Amino acid sequence: AQSVAQPEDQVNVAEGNPLTVKCTYSVSGNPYLFWYVQYPNRGLQFLLKYITGDNLVKGSYGFEAEFNKSQTSFHLKKPSALVSDSALYFCAVRDINNAGNMLTFGGGTRLMVKP
Amino acid sequence: DAGVTQSPTHLIKTRGQHVTLRCSPISGHKSVSWYQQVLGQGPQFIFQYYEKEERGRGNFPDRFSARQFPNYSSELNVNALLLGDSALYLCASSLVTDYSNQPQHFGDGTRLSIL
Numbered sequence: 001a002q003s004v005a006q007p008e009d010q011v012n013v014a015e016g017n018p019l020t021v022k023c024t025y026s027v028s029g030n031p032y033l034f035w036y037v038q039y040p041n042r043g044l045q046f047l048l049k050y051i052t053g054d055n056l057v058k059g060s061y062g063f064e065a066e067f068n069k070s071q072t073s074f075h076l077k078k079p080s081a082l083v084s085d086s087a088l089y090f091c092a093v094r095d096i097n098n099a100g101n102m103l104t105f106g107g108g109t110r111l112m113v114k115p
Numbered sequence: 116d117a118g119v120t121q122s123p124t125h126l127i128k129t130r131g132q133h134v135t136l137r138c139s140p141i142s143g144h145k146s147v148s149w150y151q152q153v154l155g156q157g158p159q160f161i162f163q164y165y166e167k168e169e170r171g172r173g174n175f176p177d178r179f180s181a182r183q184f185p186n187y188s189s190e191l192n193v194n195a196l197l198l199g200d201s202a203l204y205l206c207a208s209s210l211v212t213d214y215s216n217q218p219q220h221f222g223d224g225t226r227l228s229i230l
Contacts, residue, residue: 042221042223043121043205044158044205046218049216049218051216085170090158096216100163101146102160102163103160104160105158107157
């Protein structure tokens with residue numbers, strides 16, 4: 001079984017400040033990890049993924065994520081937040097040993113960036 | 116290039132009715148997955164199809180069914196609608212499926228409301 005936890009329902013940050021959105025996961029094998037963003041009345045937009053290799057992954061719009069195997073975490077980060085980053089963020093996992101590509105999502109974290 | 120397209124965008128049904136939702140994947144993508152996103156929650160996996168065959172099924176009742184056509188488009192069918200089926204239904208496509216690390220690309224969804 002695989003699962004994802006996003007412990008914060010909402011994260012508030014001032015524009016220009018760094019942001020972190022937390023994610024922890026559980027899989028029986030090794031994980032593929034993904035971050036998606038959802039704007040109002042829209043589908044999910046892919047931001048970045050971790051497959052293997054460097055623990056720091058860079059993605060779209062200046063976002064990056066840090067994979068920590070010992071803590072089973074994959075936190076999303078950005079050095080300087082923009083008001084336009086305000087949206088709903090989802091972390092997702094799949095077990096690399098599973099043939100299918102079913103994603104298991106966390107409950108989402110709403111990011112609010114204030115001017 | 117066109118992204119994943121879903122139709123209709125909105126739908127209102129009453130309890131007991133049947134509904135069909137449609138999805139066209141990104142050109143060249145052969146795998147289609149369906150997810151249900153209830154308001155305030157993360158997406159939940161319903162089905163995955165690849166090369167017209169079901170490759171995965173989530174924990175949903177038999178009232179939910181799907182199929183994939185030779186052009187890789189897909190339909191999701193839900194019978195005997197319940198109030199709890201009210202949700203945003205998301206379709207996602209990807210290039211391949213087996214053991215793939217490729218991200219899934221999502222459409223904007225069909226918002227289904229049950230009265």
